Amino acid sequence: AYSWWSEPRRRRLPPGPPRLPIIGNILQLGPNPHKSFAHLAKTYGPLMSLHLGNQFAVVVSSPEMATEVLQKQGLVFANPFNPVAKRVLGQDENSVGMLPSSSAAWKKLRRVAREKLFSFQALQASQALRHERLRRLIDRVGECRGAMNVGEATFTTMSNIMLATLFSADYGGGAAASKVLREHVNSYTRYIGLPNISDFFPIFAPFDPQGIKKKMIHHLGGLLEIVNGMIEQRLRARKDSNYQKKNDFLETLLDLIQGHEYDLSIEEIKHLCVDLIIAGSDTSAATTEWAMVELLLHPDKLAKLKAELKSVIGDQTMLEESDISRLPYLQATIKEVLRYHPVAPLLAPHAAEEETQVNGYLIPKNTKMFVNVWAITRDPAIWKDPERFEPERFLDKDIDFSGQHFELIPFSSGRRICPGIPLASRMLHCMVAALCHNFDWELERGNECKRLQREDVFGLALQKKTPLWAIPIKV
Numbered sequence: 001a002y003s004w005w006s007e008p009r010r011r012r013l014p015p016g017p018p019r020l021p022i023i024g025n026i027l028q029l030g031p032n033p034h035k036s037f038a039h040l041a042k043t044y045g046p047l048m049s050l051h052l053g054n055q056f057a058v059v060v061s062s063p064e065m066a067t068e069v070l071q072k073q074g075l076v077f078a079n080p081f082n083p084v085a086k087r088v089l090g091q092d093e094n095s096v097g098m099l100p101s102s103s104a105a106w107k108k109l110r111r112v113a114r115e116k117l118f119s120f121q122a123l124q125a126s127q128a129l130r131h132e133r134l135r136r137l138i139d140r141v142g143e144c145r146g147a148m149n150v151g152e153a154t155f156t157t158m159s160n161i162m163l164a165t166l167f168s169a170d171y172g173g174g175a176a177a178s179k180v181l182r183e184h185v186n187s188y189t190r191y192i193g194l195p196n197i198s199d200f201f202p203i204f205a206p207f208d209p210q211g212i213k214k215k216m217i218h219h220l221g222g223l224l225e226i227v228n229g230m231i232e233q234r235l236r237a238r239k240d241s242n243y244q245k246k247n248d249f250l251e252t253l254l255d256l257i258q259g260h261e262y263d264l265s266i267e268e269i270k271h272l273c274v275d276l277i278i279a280g281s282d283t284s285a286a287t288t289e290w291a292m293v294e295l296l297l298h299p300d301k302l303a304k305l306k307a308e309l310k311s312v313i314g315d316q317t318m319l320e321e322s323d324i325s326r327l328p329y330l331q332a333t334i335k336e337v338l339r340y341h342p343v344a345p346l347l348a349p350h351a352a353e354e355e356t357q358v359n360g361y362l363i364p365k366n367t368k369m370f371v372n373v374w375a376i377t378r379d380p381a382i383w384k385d386p387e388r389f390e391p392e393r394f395l396d397k398d399i400d401f402s403g404q405h406f407e408l409i410p411f412s413s414g415r416r417i418c419p420g421i422p423l424a425s426r427m428l429h430c431m432v433a434a435l436c437h438n439f440d441w442e443l444e445r446g447n448e449c450k451r452l453q454r455e456d457v458f459g460l461a462l463q464k465k466t467p468l469w470a471i472p473i474k475v
């Protein structure tokens, strides 16, 4: 007769913590799910089951299991798990981050990103736009008397670098309009990070009990409107016979509009621009802030970095993006920041397209799959002294973050790997170099501990809880 102990292992779900009736393991998520999952994985292993209301989820916490789900069985797990609140305003049909990997629209948008936006040539062409924004950051920091909010400066500059790469300009409407844009991005990322009852219990979705969907419609709608304004302005300008083409993404995208082999629609361009702003700004800015926190906590590492920058770029204030390859300690520093502070600690959740087996366990169709990069990058079995900030660990190791080395996949791996890596990499190296090469940094007396705390806030991007304030001294 059938009994559970005679059930073959391959029909069993991966091990997981006991659950409460109805809500399952929801209470165990806590405010920092990446930390709660890492803690639970110590007991239940690198492939762990969770029941989140009606949702069945698995959490992967080792490089071996990550290789399995992102690479070997990459096709099965190639689709994003789209939360209810994101399925608004045409996002399902147009957003590169939400379309299924099998769709022609996703393949087309990824091809555009790879070949036209983030290719070496395209990024060389838009380099001057980023350079200019970095120069302004150096001027602004140089004018600062006393302490400044480093996080805020990096956030503003990263948004401006992103907007410059996309549209050539800072958001054209001036400081107030730029603030509106930032608020939309910030709120969008905050709300999307909140656990939503509508996802755990789809039966409640029509009522939107926490009002998250309503907020998302407001903020996403605001962003789409801003981008729409820029597109219309550009389309009008392009009609002028004296019009001079720009070197930004929008120009490239409008050149690929219907009729061209890529056949992009205005709707697709609009959603792609919003996706790039949302996916690229806070992630890169938070990583830069973490880099500065760690360098201020480790003056010896900062001194090493400054010495390297001095010897390679000398009296120049700015780094050329092509200089990055000649700065091994800077590269090691950025890798170590991405290891120690992966800003997307659970990557983006994926869904199982069909029933499958992983490590001999059953993974039912539609399972929500998280990869806990945070747990992997702090695992003492993989990294020596993982709780130490030690760029040197990368100097003699051939490990990078391009998705081949599963112990370091802050940008994910496989089909859905972040397409923005080439731009993110350029921005991160240049921004950290600009802040370290041109200034010495001192902390406000009395506030050292608070400002340098490593406490973070979970959301779309893992951000520092207390902003970093420090005093820049021009060198």
Ligand code: HEM
Pocket: 080, 096, 097, 098, 110, 275, 276, 277, 279, 280, 281, 283, 284, 287, 343, 344, 347, 348, 349, 410, 411, 412, 413, 415, 416, 417, 418, 419, 420, 421, 423, 424
């Ligand atoms: C430190 C900086 C960044 C980090 C850590 C990061 C990380 C990630 C991660 C983890 C994903 C999800 C991958 C998955 O589903 O498995 C992702 C997706 C994505 N990222 Fe990034 N990202 C960064 C910067 C950027 C930048 C600068 C851009 C573009 C300007 C960008 C554009 C995107 C897009 C469009 C997607 C969705 C791709 C898809 O679903 O096909 N990211 N990123």
